[in-house]
Amino acid sequence: MFVLQTSGVSNVKLNNGVLMPEVGLGTWKAHEQGTLRETVKAALGMGYRHIDCAKYYGNQREIGDALKEAGVPRKDLFITSKIFENRHRPELVAGALDEILDELQLEYLDLLLVHWPYALNPEIDHDDFTANDLDDVPIMDTWRAMETLIGTGKVRAIGVSNFNRSILQRMLPQCRVRPAVNQIEVHPYNPEHKLVGYCQANDIAVTGYCPLGGGRVDVLGDSTIQRIAAAHGCSPAQVLISWQVARGIAAIPKSNNESRLKQNLQTVTLTLDEMQAIGQITARQRKVDPSRNTPELRWVFHEDEAKCPLI
Numbered sequence: 001m002f003v004l005q006t007s008g009v010s011n012v013k014l015n016n017g018v019l020m021p022e023v024g025l026g027t028w029k030a031h032e033q034g035t036l037r038e039t040v041k042a043a044l045g046m047g048y049r050h051i052d053c054a055k056y057y058g059n060q061r062e063i064g065d066a067l068k069e070a071g072v073p074r075k076d077l078f079i080t081s082k083i084f085e086n087r088h089r090p091e092l093v094a095g096a097l098d099e100i101l102d103e104l105q106l107e108y109l110d111l112l113l114v115h116w117p118y119a120l121n122p123e124i125d126h127d128d129f130t131a132n133d134l135d136d137v138p139i140m141d142t143w144r145a146m147e148t149l150i151g152t153g154k155v156r157a158i159g160v161s162n163f164n165r166s167i168l169q170r171m172l173p174q175c176r177v178r179p180a181v182n183q184i185e186v187h188p189y190n191p192e193h194k195l196v197g198y199c200q201a202n203d204i205a206v207t208g209y210c211p212l213g214g215g216r217v218d219v220l221g222d223s224t225i226q227r228i229a230a231a232h233g234c235s236p237a238q239v240l241i242s243w244q245v246a247r248g249i250a251a252i253p254k255s256n257n258e259s260r261l262k263q264n265l266q267t268v269t270l271t272l273d274e275m276q277a278i279g280q281i282t283a284r285q286r287k288v289d290p291s292r293n294t295p296e297l298r299w300v301f302h303e304d305e306a307k308c309p310l311i
């Protein structure tokens, strides 16, 4: 994956030539502390240009307000959002994008992702669902509707999130527009070596979510990470983000705290030995797994092809 430097900010070049800043701001649950608008404006003030949003997060209107108030030229921003699982039916996809644009108060997105590879019935608007609420929409039907959005001027790139190798392998030969990005959970306890390798070999950029373990997976407290942080005189979070971007993976840490926001933008250069030491951590844990609540969704992260309602 190419990493380009433009005016001090490093970018990942997507397969259609669009540049995506390698460090962005995560916004899941970022409204819960009541300071999201100030957080987004502070982040933009210190140089963040990539904001990761989703219909599901329920806070896009506030983010849109902050974007307007901050006044950064639209062309300098990289705004990602994701369609929720209840909008996978092909006839609902364009409307889902319009809803997102309305909330963010934007004319276009830089990147629109299919948030998850499974679909929910249209009336389910929350993630407290059961197997009865799953909708039988083949992912290629949703993807073909996504492809029609390119050329409308409303999205610069389209991609996927939480897609495993088995799904991508069967999807790619049928795609008219190949996904530009796969956004997946990446940190040393869920390094996704094979999936990242597969995506990068197929010119699909990877964005890693929960780069700091998302408050549930204690990668910040890992002894290898702590040792490397001490050697660089930086924080464990900076080591985690630096490890990710050194792999050519964009990182989207969430913070509502000004000094942590600042710190998360400042990566350090890790040595080959340090990269290898982190790559060799053997602990395994995910923060996010829908099969914890809905066992029928085991195929999402366990590559059981038989149950993937794909094509």
Ligand SMILES: NC(=O)c1ccc[n+]([C@@H]2O[C@H](COP(=O)([O-])OP(=O)(O)OC[C@H]3O[C@@H](n4cnc5c(N)ncnc54)[C@H](OP(=O)(O)O)[C@@H]3O)[C@@H](O)[C@H]2O)c1
Binding pocket: 025, 026, 027, 028, 029, 052, 053, 115, 161, 162, 183, 184, 208, 209, 210, 211, 212, 213, 214, 215, 220, 235, 237, 238, 252, 253, 254, 255, 256, 257, 260, 261, 263, 264, 288
């Ligand atoms: N595509 C998907 O399905 C999916 C799933 C999950 C997440 N995401 C995206 O990925 C983003 C990041 O994931 P996440 O929010 O779950 O987790 P994360 O970014 O790994 O971790 C966020 C937590 O780390 C803390 N933190 C931030 N900077 C820190 C630092 N320098 N040192 C110590 N602690 C720090 C934050 O607290 P403070 O706010 O107090 O600093 C917060 O509790 C999300 O916000 C969302 O945009 C996407």
